[in-house]
Amino acid sequence: MLDNTVVENLIIIGSGPAGYAAAVYAVRDELNPILFRGFQPGGQLMLTSAVENYPGFVSIQGPELMENMRKHVESLKCRILDEDVSAVDLNSYPYKITAGGTEYETRSIIIASGASAKWLGLENEKRLIGKGVSGCAVCDGFFFKGKEVVVVGGGDSAMEDASYLANMVKSVTIIHRKSEFRASKTMQDRVLSDPKIKIIWDTVVEDVLGESRISGLKIRDLKTNKIKELKTEGLFIAIGHSPNTKLFEGKLDLDELGYIKTHDFTKTSKSGVFAAGDVQDRHYKQAVIAAGWGAMAAIDARDFLSKR
Numbered sequence: 001m002l003d004n005t006v007v008e009n010l011i012i013i014g015s016g017p018a019g020y021a022a023a024v025y026a027v028r029d030e031l032n033p034i035l036f037r038g039f040q041p042g043g044q045l046m047l048t049s050a051v052e053n054y055p056g057f058v059s060i061q062g063p064e065l066m067e068n069m070r071k072h073v074e075s076l077k078c079r080i081l082d083e084d085v086s087a088v089d090l091n092s093y094p095y096k097i098t099a100g101g102t103e104y105e106t107r108s109i110i111i112a113s114g115a116s117a118k119w120l121g122l123e124n125e126k127r128l129i130g131k132g133v134s135g136c137a138v139c140d141g142f143f144f145k146g147k148e149v150v151v152v153g154g155g156d157s158a159m160e161d162a163s164y165l166a167n168m169v170k171s172v173t174i175i176h177r178k179s180e181f182r183a184s185k186t187m188q189d190r191v192l193s194d195p196k197i198k199i200i201w202d203t204v205v206e207d208v209l210g211e212s213r214i215s216g217l218k219i220r221d222l223k224t225n226k227i228k229e230l231k232t233e234g235l236f237i238a239i240g241h242s243p244n245t246k247l248f249e250g251k252l253d254l255d256e257l258g259y260i261k262t263h264d265f266t267k268t269s270k271s272g273v274f275a276a277g278d279v280q281d282r283h284y285k286q287a288v289i290a291a292g293w294g295a296m297a298a299i300d301a302r303d304f305l306s307k308r
């Protein structure tokens with residue numbers, strides 16, 4: 001290592017609730033971290049509407065909550081860089097991180113890179129993204145005013161998307177592969193009592209129809225195995241998320257779904273590398289829990305650094 005190389009104490013990757021909470025704790029512990037905001041600054045809450053389960057806020061829009069977190073971290077004079085991390089070298093110590101064409105050396109890392117929406121994996125679904133097929137109701141719902149749309153999924157995301165869309169479109173049909181939702185009761189109740197929302201149970205989407213824009217779906221009833229066509233002007237996919245861990249494949253232990261494996265709370269398979277939030281949490285996936293993980297990771301990073 002050259003004498004003039006600056007070695008950072010801590011680099012935080014990601015700017016969802018986990019990343020920002022980690023930054024608040026790390027700055028207050030005088031670790032002087034750098035936070036890289038990543039490819040989706042603010043994380044998944046930037047794509048959501050009302051958040052009604054974050055303590056302290058009866059109801060707040062997701063982007064506003066994230067803006068508050070960003071301002072909080074900025075007010076602490078944390079270094080926040082708008083770059084996405086493009087490479088990580090965990091083979092030698094200090095670790096190396098490349099972002100925006102610059103290489104940084106660091107004694108510890110908190111990975112809070114979150115998760116991204118999943119797709120059905122159909123060829124025509126991919127072809128028609130932006131032409132009636134969407135993975136984000138809050139971003140695209142506006143373009144479907146007065147139209148008939150379909151939401152696929154049975155979790156809280158699907159409920160949230162359906163309720164949000166019902167406020168502006170003509171009708172929403174939820175297609176779900178089971179005969180019951182896994183979503184929370186409150187969100188299910190909202191959907192089930194909305195006269196603009198219809199449910200098709202035990203059914204999967206086999207194909208997306210349309211040339212320049214979506215015109216309908218080919219759907220299969222799993223109980224009867226019958227295939228039929230359903231006309232629709234929009235398709236919103238809300239079937240869950242995959243962790244953003246591509247950068248760490250072969251470098252850290254990941255589980256079979258790609259989540260970072262942690263032990264003793266936030267520790268990963270590399271000493272000094274911690275993981276927090278949806279990138280390692282395949283069960284809870286809540287903003288408030290991600291924030292908690294972020295705080296834990298910062299405390300674990302502090303303890304690691306103080307022992308060195």
Ligand code: NDP
Pocket residue numbers: 050051052053119120152153154155156157158160177178181182204238239240241283284285286
């Ligand atoms: P979930 O994993 O909870 O649900 C995904 C849904 O999509 C399930 O119903 C699943 O079906 C279905 N699904 C998965 N893959 C396919 C497929 N290939 N084809 C058809 N259907 C499929 O994901 P969510 O994004 O809904 O929620 C993730 C987490 O985020 C949860 O913990 C949720 O509570 C939280 N969340 C909270 C919100 C809030 O509180 N405001 C809002 C949104 C999300 P099956 O049930 O058969 O497995």
